[in-house]
Amino acid sequence: MAGRSKSIPVKTLDKEFDKGIAVGKYPIADLQLSEEAGNSHRHDYHFFILQEKGTSHFEIDFERYHIKKPSLIYIAPNQVHRVLKAENIEFCLLAINDENLQPEYLKLLQEIPPAKPLSLNSKHFSLISLAFLLCINLFQEKENKLYLSSLKDSCNTLISLFLSQYLEKSKQVDTISRFDLVSKAFKLALEKNFIKNKRPADYAQNLNISVSYLNECVKNTTGFPVTYHIQQRVILEAKRLLYHSDKSVKEIADELGYEDYAYFSRLFNKTTGMTALTFRNKNHD
Template sequence: MTRKSKSIPLKPLAKEFDNGIAVGKYPIADLRLSEEAEYSHRHDYHFFILQEKGTSYFEIDFEKHQIKKPSIIYIAPNQVHSVLKAENIEFCLLAINNENLHPQYLKLLEEISPAKPLTLSSKHISLISQTFLLCIDLFEEREGKLYLSSLKDSCNTLISLFLSQYLERSGHADTLSRFELVTKAFKLALEQNFIKNKRPADYAQKLNISVPYLNECVKNTTGFPVSYHIQRRVTLEAKRLLFHSNKSVKEIAAELGYDDYAYFSRLFNKATGMTALTFRNKNRD
């Protein structure tokens, strides 16, 4: 049964990981017993998973993923997720907070989010697996004056390997067209400002370009105009709050920057094909 609370459940790193890093290799039994895995929640840290064997079923922001082959999974701090089912899996996991991340990597992670699970080739599986094992060995050492520095450096190396895979699939920055670069900048600005900025003009101003040109870039790259992406991002946050909290629709509208509750309700209905209350009741266990 999904547990409801006043807000989306936010799980911090356990107190024993006060350095802001936790890394390990886990058997299937641990995953089945983990309340974190079973119930929808989010973390205040970044989650990197290497699934080496077996089949898992994740739900990340209302999208279900069946992962059968060796894959990597990145879950950002703001994403609501759960593990629906797991069959004979072996996986390595790294949890790390912002303070331990290389600033450049943190920026790149913001750019690739939300990221879907990626299937790996045997070559990349081997490299990432070996790096995970190094991180685990250093994590368990817990001694020496350079313990935390060595652990942090090795974990950032691991994160760079994850990022390399995601960036390779999305194209290198130096090969992106002008339209793609503008769209990338717009999506990053949207993630940071969607609550207070709801108009395409707001984002065009931030990027120092005209609204028609911003729309041209975004529509050419994604197939949808700027307004679609703004509404889609707001609707996702509304879905998170409707499903994972007991806030009223009026409270959610206000939290998302809408003083006009009726307008928000119409927008949600138009974007999803159902009212906010219907969505909540449909998804309530």
């Protein structure tokens, strides 16, 4: 396991990408030169990858993926990830911040669960490759008077193709139930407020519904009650900090909104089946 830092490194777009968009095509040689890719980190932007050739091994929030070409990979802001290995790989990358995303697409990206890499058939691979090529060409046309507008439009078109693949795989339909709507709204609120709000009542109040109805909706669509999801989201963040930083368990408990350190320790043990220190010392490699 690589050495830990005081906090999880957060990668931001470099100054030369001050418009909030970066797009390009890279061979394996570029990836090998980047130590950052192999060290655990997160982004403050949305990260889309089209793997065109070769094989890669990613770790994303403690899940490992063996990815063969051609595939789509989406890494959401704040997901902790690293590249474990890459062989004869060629890929296209798009990094884009919230401000440059169409609101509809941003909402969909926030709603999809942690997205697993998707393999592509030849038809969809060809279409997405062409869309990426357009984005790359427009990205280089910095003297164009409509540079940012045309670049944003083309990148959003590309993202719509990504989203269509994820939505197709998840078999979402146009008509969804009230249970689904409430469950999605809860998950969005949870992602934004899990440090501050730990009670189901907090989320029920936010959604203007009763606790019992919120539980009914969430359990109907996911199989688990609201409390389970709150605890799982907190524990995921705790795992990230335990594994990728050198903050003490007490510091992590405080950062996650638990003044009662002993309670947090019991919760972690109950949820994961091991103590926080055992998890920290476990070698995932």
